[in-house]
Amino acid sequence: MFSLIAAAGWPIWFLILASILAVALIVERYLSLKRAKILPPRLLDEVLSLRQSNQISPEMLHRLERNSPLGRVLATGLRYERAPRAVMKESMEETGRSIAHELEKYVGAIGTIASIAPLMGLFGTVVGMIEIFGAQAPSGTNPQQLAHGISVALYNTAFGLIIAIPAMIAYRIYRARVDDIMVEMEQQSLRLIDSLGGDRP
Numbered sequence: 001m002f003s004l005i006a007a008a009g010w011p012i013w014f015l016i017l018a019s020i021l022a023v024a025l026i027v028e029r030y031l032s033l034k035r036a037k038i039l040p041p042r043l044l045d046e047v048l049s050l051r052q053s054n055q056i057s058p059e060m061l062h063r064l065e066r067n068s069p070l071g072r073v074l075a076t077g078l079r080y081e082r083a084p085r086a087v088m089k090e091s092m093e094e095t096g097r098s099i100a101h102e103l104e105k106y107v108g109a110i111g112t113i114a115s116i117a118p119l120m121g122l123f124g125t126v127v128g129m130i131e132i133f134g135a136q137a138p139s140g141t142n143p144q145q146l147a148h149g150i151s152v153a154l155y156n157t158a159f160g161l162i163i164a165i166p167a168m169i170a171y172r173i174y175r176a177r178v179d180d181i182m183v184e185m186e187q188q189s190l191r192l193i194d195s196l197g198g199d200r201p
Contacts, residue, residue, distance in 0.1 A: 009152035011124035015159045022113045025106045026170045033177050038069045044188045047074050048195055069099040077192045092189050103178045114167035121160015128153025
């Protein structure tokens with residue numbers, strides 16, 4: 001491992017730091033974006049059942065808010081149950097926008113790493129090329145410096161792509177997951193509004 005790092009030269013350290021950061025962010029978002037954690041199954045049905053049996057209380061709303069992001073949206077709707085439909089919907093949308101911002105946390109950073117990793121690899125390649133040209137001298141070519149320059153160029157290019165490809169895949173997956181979650185949350189919110197609001201203006 002250390003021999004590989006030595007062969008890749010000092011530019012590889014930037015890529016190593018980027019790879020550690022990418023892995024940490026990917027794992028964190030994997031744990032945070034679990035669907036059951038954000039959209040607990042049958043939560044809306046349970047809330048509607050409690051409302052029908054007149055068991056809605058401030059304590060219950062507080063517990064619902066702490067239950068999950070979906071619970072926060074539903075609790076907002078229940079708090080504005082007696083408000084006009086437009087006011088209730090707008091309040092729930094504001095809560096939903098706040099949740100969307102939280103769900104997208106670090107996803108952009110993963111995309112940034114996926115974008116800059118090849119450029120960091122290219123930087124290492126340029127450094128390697130400089131060493132290759134530096135190996136040329138009037139007295140002849142320094143084979144050791146030439147080989148080192150080639151290894152720096154190739155290792156950094158390869159490592160940059162190794163980081164970028166999985167980071168870009170993770171970025172696309174998490175972006176799609178956030179979009180799917182927000183669509184499902186909006187659908188459940190509309191179900192609650194229809195159940196609470198009826199035909200109110």
